[in-house]
Amino acid sequence: MIKVEQVGKTIEEALEAVLNQYNVTKDDVTVTVVDEGKKGFLGFGSKEAKIIVEIKEDSDLKQEKALNFVKEVTKHMGIEADINLKAEAENIFINIDSPDIGIIIGRRGETLDAMQYLTGLAVNKNSSSWTRVILDASGYRQRREEALKDLAQKKAERVKHTSRRVSLEPMNPQERRIIHTTLQDDPWVTTFSEGEEPYRRVVIALKK
Numbered sequence: 001m002i003k004v005e006q007v008g009k010t011i012e013e014a015l016e017a018v019l020n021q022y023n024v025t026k027d028d029v030t031v032t033v034v035d036e037g038k039k040g041f042l043g044f045g046s047k048e049a050k051i052i053v054e055i056k057e058d059s060d061l062k063q064e065k066a067l068n069f070v071k072e073v074t075k076h077m078g079i080e081a082d083i084n085l086k087a088e089a090e091n092i093f094i095n096i097d098s099p100d101i102g103i104i105i106g107r108r109g110e111t112l113d114a115m116q117y118l119t120g121l122a123v124n125k126n127s128s129s130w131t132r133v134i135l136d137a138s139g140y141r142q143r144r145e146e147a148l149k150d151l152a153q154k155k156a157e158r159v160k161h162t163s164r165r166v167s168l169e170p171m172n173p174q175e176r177r178i179i180h181t182t183l184q185d186d187p188w189v190t191t192f193s194e195g196e197e198p199y200r201r202v203v204i205a206l207k208k
Contacts, residue, residue: 002022002054002055002126002127002128003052003053003054003055004018004022004052004053004054004055005034005050005051005052005053006018006050006051006052006053007048007049007050007051008037008048008049008051009037009048009049010037010049011031011033011036011037011049011051013049014048014049014050014051015029015031015051015053018051018053018055021126022055022125022126023065023122023125024055024056024061028055028056028061029053029054029055029056030053030054030056031051031052031053031054032051032052032053032054033049033050033051034050034051034052035047035048035049035050036049037049037050055126059087059131062092062123062124062127062131063085063087063092065122065123066085066092066094066119066122066123066133067083067085067094069118069119069122069123070083070094070096070115070119070135071083073115073118073119074096074098074104077103077104079098079100079103079104080098080099080100081096081097081098081100081104082096082097082098083095083096083097084097090129090130090131090132091131091132091133091134092123092131092132092133092134093134093136094119094133094134094135094136095136095137095138095139096135096136096137096138097137097138098137098138101137101138101140104137105137105140109140109141109144109172112135112136112137112140112141113172115135116133116134116135119133119135120132120133144175145178148171148175148178148179148182149178149182151168151179152178152179152182152183152204153182153183155168155204156183156186156188156189156204159188159189159204159205159206160188160189160206163206165203165204165205165206166203166204166205167194167201167202167203168201168202168203168204169201170195170198170199170200170201171200171201171202172198173200176193176200176201176202179191179202179204180193180202183204187207188206188207189204189205189206189207190204190205190206190207191203191204191205192205
């Protein structure tokens with residue numbers, strides 16, 4: 001539970017302030033009235049209301065936030081989508097299926113990555129624990145992972161045959177990690193990253 005003390009002209013005003021700040025509904029909180037406050041007369045003798053609000057913080061609430069956030073984003077994008085959620089341990093997996101899946105994925109997955117990042121922020125806002133959100137679109141991430149593994153192997157073979165290092169296209173940290181992991185046990189080549197974000201890229205070279 002997150003416990004918040006809040007004051008306002010009325011109990012309702014104080015509660016509304018907490019609900020808006022933490023992006024929750026009345027169903028997600030328990031309210032204890034500390035002081036009902038007083039209106040006073042002609043502005044004199046008034047006293048603010050004071051409440052203590054306990055906000056539920058559990059996996060169900062985070063899953064609901066994640067699902068609602070993704071639904072709102074696709075709605076504002078004008079996209080009809082079938083959105084499915086699966087939770088495992090401290091991870092939330094969301095897959096989006098849509099006729100407009102290319103728009104959701106974006107160039108090299110940039111739109112999908114941005115949506116995933118924003119959904120993670122929304123889910124974990126004001127939370128004492130971090131839940132990882134993984135957003136996918138019609139299995140794009142699995143296909144992309146397989147393509148990157150294949151790319152890593154092919155470029156590694158090129159390096160072995162030419163003895164010249166190869167620089168790959170700029171990738172996000174997650175995709176660079178796939179390249180590094182794929183080739184980490186190769187006895188002939190090594191990998192490292194160079195450059196600054198968002199243009200940081202993996203380099204494959206012969207081991208010295």
